[in-house]
Amino acid sequence: MLKKIFVLSTALSSLLALGNADAQSARDYISIVGSSTVYPFATVVAEQFGKTTDFKTPKVESTGSGGGLKLFCSGVGVEHPDITNASRRIKKSEYDACHANGVNEIVEVKIGYDGIALANSKKAAPMALTLRDVFLGLAKEVPAADGSKKLVPNPYKTWKEVNPDLPDTAIEVLGPPPTSGTRDAFVELAMEGGCKSFDWIKAIKQEDKKAYKRICHTIREDGAYVEAGENDNLIVQKLEANPDAVGIFGFSFLDQNRDQIQGSTVNGIKAEFETIADGSYPISRPLYFYVKKAHVGTIPGIEVYLAEFTSEKAWGDEGYLTDRGLIPMPEEERAKFAADAKALNNLVLE
Amino acid sequence: MNNTNSSSIAGNAPGKPPRSRTIERVRSGLKKRHQAERRFRLYGRVAIWLGLAFLALLFVSIVAKGYTAFEQTYIRLEIDFSADNLGLGIQRDRAALSRADYGGLVKASLRSLFPEVTSRRDKRALYALVSPGADFILRNQVLEEPNLIGITKSLWLPANDDVDMFIKGHTERTSEDSGRLKAIQHRWIDRLIAEGRIEKRFNSTFFTAGDSRDPELAGIRGAAVGSFYTLLVTVALSFPIGVAAAVYLEEFAPRNRLTDLIEVNINNLAAVPSIVFGLLGLAVFLNFFGLPRSAPLVGGLVLSLMTLPTIIIAGRAALTSVPPSIREAALGLGASRVQTVLYHVLPLAMPGMLTGTILGMARALGETAPLLMIGMVAFIVDVPSGIFDPSTVLPVQIYLWADSPERGFVEKTSAAIMVLLLFLIAMNSLAVFLRKRFERRW
Structure with a gap:
């Protein structure tokens, strides 16, 4: 028995060593990394691309926007990813890091918009929130109720205290943790949006940007905001069990679970496909992906993948990505980015 | 009885009946000690039963949620593999066959089942009943058997995940159009069920396919x-x-x-x-x-x-x-x-x-x-x-x-x-x- 095992394991080990020789010499599939928000869309395109062409199905990793850009910018060569998805635009610092590592030519493709929904169970009445309500309900420090220019620790326990028009239920919001891109966008768009509605806080931005950010971006930590984990499905399930709670998640989760949950209106606008597309719904953000031009031609199929992603049947008004909850761009914008992708126009950040 | 204990309590003061007192102390404590032992065993049993109960709860909840995944809803459609429907020219080589319009076959078949559907919006809703993977199933069938072209065949094709969830009872029928399926789609599904065109079958895809973003096509x-x-x-x-x-x-x-x-x-x-x-x-x-x-x-x-x-x-x-x-x-x-x-x-x-x-x-x-x-x-x-x-x-x-x-x-x-x-x-x-x-x- 012993000898057999020994021979078997030696054989296996040598097999591993043999195969190793040509491991890195070529990669015949596209490697995609990046945002977990773009992941559901990128994977659908990847699958469609794999099934309708002779190329292998791309590999799509969900690493988060920042993590994806870091991997993407680490260099040129088969061991580095070809495309990274991002739920925000590339930062100047990341762009510089890319250039420092020899990734000089990047093609930027904007793919559409994503809305962030505030929703509660269908068992409760729908909520009509404003950005100011969201800020007052969730910030760690809020302006004192007497109207003076003073910040006090958030005293509000129920929505009714925030705004007399809202229901008399305790403030209990289930949302993503700080590591999530959804949280970043929520803080930037919703919290800051409500925060800015106080003129004197807005004025602080000119003098002390840090203090302004601290006031507007800090979420309360006294239990009213519950960090429910990265898993949006879990938040949906918890809402179903607790009709008094409000959840924060990507629009596609609202879209997929409409029989259980309902979106709140924000500033009077319902989170709908159309309202996010025309920009009237206030909490929405653009989604992007970035392509490493040096890899086009080396890794097979990148041009074809770009063509698939930017085709009307994918990202158009009635394309299959809209079935998954992607909010399409207006037609002219689509045409512009499709042309950019086709010509592989280089992104230049000043 | 006193004799047996004599040596151990020999040091007690004379005059009093020391032996029986010790015995009494032992006896009075005995009940407590027995109780303590019974309690201890009870704790042990409760701990084990609690553990088993949690395990059972875990298994029951997983199996109750998951057993339906081994079945998949299929819709029977008459597919007309005519060259016209496929958009095929004279060329019949592999490349031409793999490029042909198989989605069109499914759509044509659905249209002939529901000829009253005319508006673009409703047609989209109708096509959404069948899984987008149906195209690839048809494509693979034709590539395997090119002489299917020109034949009309009755085939069971996977339903879309929304239909599948509804048939399995995971989503409810909503009165308005707020659910994943619209009222008109519910009417079509009812008609398909009445005609015996909807069936739940063993989901072999789950064991033969790789991952997919369409739940009905995903496998492990x-x-x-x-x-x-x-x-x-x-x-x-x-x-x-x-x-x-x-x-x-x-x-x-x-x-x-x-x-x-x-x-x-x-x-x-x-x-x-x-x-x-x-x-x-x-x-x-x-x-x-x-x-x-x-x-x-x-x-x-x-x-x-x-x-x-x-x-x-x-x-x-x-x-x-x-x-x-x-x-x-x-x-x-x-x-x-x-x-x-x-x-x-x-x-x-x-x-x-x-x-x-x-x-x-x-x-x-x-x-x-x-x-x-x-x-x-x-x-x-x-x-x-x-x-x-x-x-x-x-x-x-x-x-x-x-x-x-x-x-x-x-x-x-x-x-x-x-x-x-x-x-x-x-x-x-x-x-x-x-x-x-x-x-x-x-």
Whole structure:
């Protein structure tokens, strides 16, 4: 028995060593990394691309926007990813890091918009929130109720205290943790949006940007905001069990679970496909992906993948990505980015 | 009765009846002591029953949520494989056939079933009843059998996940158009059911396909094969290295400070959180050696680092349990030390070592954290065909599905958990079997 095992394991080990020789010499599939928000869309395109062409199905990793850009910018060569998805635009610092590592030519493709929904169970009445309500309900420090220019620790326990028009239920919001891109966008768009509605806080931005950010971006930590984990499905399930709670998640989760949950209106606008597309719904953000031009031609199929992603049947008004909850761009914008992708126009950040 | 106790209580003061007092004290305490013992046993039983109850709850909830995933709703459609419908010209070679418009076949068939549907909006809703994967099923059928062209055939095609969820009772019919399915689609489904065109069948796709973003097309084959390759690398590396290390440390190494240090470190390594090994893998295997991301090779390397301490510790325990008389007898008959170990000690310790290895493998099979760092948490459709292909593993697949917005993935998640548990139970039973079958006691 012993000898057999020994021979078997030696054989296996040598097999591993043999195969190793040509491991890195070529990669015949596209490697995609990046945002977990773009992941559901990128994977659908990847699958469609794999099934309708002779190329292998791309590999799509969900690493988060920042993590994806870091991997993407680490260099040129088969061991580095070809495309990274991002739920925000590339930062100047990341762009510089890319250039420092020899990734000089990047093609930027904007793919559409994503809305962030505030929703509660269908068992409760729908909520009509404003950005100011969201800020007052969730910030760690809020302006004192007497109207003076003073910040006090958030005293509000129920929505009714925030705004007399809202229901008399305790403030209990289930949302993503700080590591999530959804949280970043929520803080930037919703919290800051409500925060800015106080003129004197807005004025602080000119003098002390840090203090302004601290006031507007800090979420309360006294239990009213519950960090429910990265898993949006879990938040949906918890809402179903607790009709008094409000959840924060990507629009596609609202879209997929409409029989259980309902979106709140924000500033009077319902989170709908159309309202996010025309920009009237206030909490929405653009989604992007970035392509490493040096890899086009080396890794097979990148041009074809770009063509698939930017085709009307994918990202158009009635394309299959809209079935998954992607909010399409207006037609002219689509045409512009499709042309950019086709010509592989280089992104230049000043 | 007093006589028997006389010696133990001889020191008591005379005059009083000391013997009976002690007896009484013992007797009065007896009831309490018995009660305490009964209570203790009760606690033990409650603990066990509580554990079993949680286990049962876990299994029941997983099975209750997941068993429906082994079935899939199919819709019977008459597909007219005419060259016109396919948009085929005179050319009938493979390339032309693979490019033909198979989606059009499904749409044409649906239109002929519901000729009253005319508006563009309604047509879109109608086409959405059938899975987008139906096109590829038809395409593969035609590529396999090109003489299907020109024939009308009745085929069962998978329904879209929204229809599937409704038929299985996971989503409710809503009065307005607020649900995933619109009222008009419900009317069509009712008609299809009445005509016997909807049926639930065994979901073989679940076991033959790789991952997909359409729940009705998603399968666990890719993840299962990925797990297999990863574990293959793990066992090929960690078993021989682990056994060699255990044998050397136990049988040959001198006892000194250095070996003591190594021993302490091995014991500590066994308790290191697995994510740390993932970081190590990222730094060493990916960044330094430049091995491919997401490959089972790297996953296996990282997991073997993680299981090595477990195997070494189990191996050393198995070696110590071999009685010294065996070694002494072999040495006494003139065998060298290597011969003694290889032919006498190791075979006797092997069952214990194998048990340790299998339990280590079972732990590696359920691991996701270290794989996160080396890119195995990824959407991969193609079933991997070797240890260099990008792949994912079963627990990662569970994680990815649990995070998907589509409702259909809820049952798929539970079904994948069931498959993973099945593998774990099988591996643990093998370990128990090996122990029972080959273990020797002295």
